[in-house]
Amino acid sequence: MSxxxxxxxxxxxxxxxxxxxxxxxxxxxxxxxxxxxxxxxVATQLDYRPSALGRNLRQRRSGGIGLLVPDVTDSFYGRLADGVLACARxxxxxxxxxxxxxxxxxxxxxxxxxLEQGVDRMxxxxxxxxxxxxxTLRTGLTAVFAHRVPAGRGDVPAVLADDRAGVRTAVDYLTGLGHRRIAYLGGPGQEQRVAAFRETLGPLxxxxLLVFARGSRDSAYAAAAGLLQHRPDLTAVLAGGNLLGEAAVLAARELDLRVPRDLSLIMFDDVPWAELCAPPLTVIAQPAQDIGYRAAELVLRGGARRPRGVLLPTELVVRGSCAPRGTSRSPR
Structure with a gap:
């Protein structure tokens, strides 16, 4: 037996x-x-033979696309994966x-x-x-980033939603309603959104009011609850993803804060439950499935000539979770 x-x-x-x-x-x-x-x-002692990182990398590859997402249970990443699968199929x-x-x-x-399994593209x-x-990229692997780009890797093709435009539209909408104390509830890999938030609010x-969580529900809830407890003067929250938006809704409910009377809320990602909330949530919709499909197109097209990245539009979908500042709670 081997x-x-x-x-x-x-x-x-x-x-x-x-x-x-x-x-x-x-x-x-x-x-x-x-x-x-x-x-x-240690590699010598264990007789390690790196099938993917060795000299014969190209000859050893067996094809296929590797797809790495943060969370397979998140509906946004599920729709993005569905786009990749549709194109790959x-x-x-x-x-x-x-x-x-x-x-x-x-x-x-x-x-x-x-890489060890001989994946051609990622x-x-x-x-x-x-x-x-x-x-990893030095091995010659064809890679495309989707939804975000890691620090210092602007040389890799990426398919992104226009985060900056989405944030600007959402913040302009909230300030147009009279809000001035607006919080940003963020997570990993959201540097572009945070920069756009700062630029749009300017001196405000x-x-x-910029609070960040790790990529888990517990961390998101802790960040949202801490923000709402420690800053009762804030009147609006922009949540950087549906996990963070869910946490903000739950924390507000626990603290007996009414949306939108006490707190206006906008969330990135138009997931199915957003429209079922009471009231339905205003969202920045991103084309998740299209991001996945276009990323697969790019990675399949990859070769000697590096394909260009793609920037897809976002859309502010206005529902019932935001109200003019005059109907919100007064600072304590």
Whole structure:
């Protein structure tokens, strides 16, 4: 009976480093001499043969598209994945799906595993860390980012919604209703949205009203509840995603704040439950399925000539979760 082949994760655990570090060392990237020696020694001892990061990478690939999303249960990412699958199916390409949890270490682990499985191309909604992508892209892998771009990786084609226009439209709508104390509830990889929020509000920006959560429901709820408890003077919230919007709705309900009488709320992502809320939520709609489809088109077209990125429009869908400032709660 054949023994299980050593993986990049085995090497990382034995060397006491992350998968991203092993990937970087094996592909000739930067690392301290001590770390490099330890990783190479462990790789030799475990007889590790990197099927994806070695010299014969191109010959070993078996095709297919790797797709990395933060959360397969999130309806926005589900619709984006559906777009990727639809395009891949028409091209006869299999798709291997992985969930990163917006955790850079787990993302690095998933990238390593997909490379070891001989994946030809990769579409990723990155966690925000650009560190792991340098050695990965050096292998010659065709990659496209969707929905966001990690720091320092503007050289990789990406399919994005026009976040800046979406934020500007939402903030202009709220200020037009008379709101001045507007909070932003954000999550991983939302640097563009935060920058647009600051620019649009200008001198009205209150840095204490910019609150960030990690990529989990518990963290989102804690951030939303803390914001609403500690700043009773705020009158409106812009939530940077549907998980954050859900947290804001739940926290407001727990604190007996009525939307929109006490608090106006706008959320990124037009997910099905947004219209079923009481009142229905005003949202910045993003074309999730189209983002996935266009990302798959780009990655399938990839080759010697790098394809250009794509910027897709957003739309402010006005419903019942916002009201003029005069009907909102007074500062305490």
């Amino acid at each position: 023994m299980r082949r050593t993986t990049i994760k085995d090497v990382a655990e034995a060397a006491g480093v992350g998968v991203a570090t092993v990937s970087r060392v094996l592909s000739g990237g930067s690392a301290s001499p001590e770390t490099r020696e330890r990783v190479l020694t 028409s091209a006869g390409e299999p798709v291997i799906l992985g969930a990163t949890g917006d955790d850079p270490e787990r993302e690095a682990e998933m990238v390593g595993m997909l 579409i990723a909604i990155p966690s925000g860390s650009g560190e792991i992508w340098e050695p 920006v209150d840095e204490e």
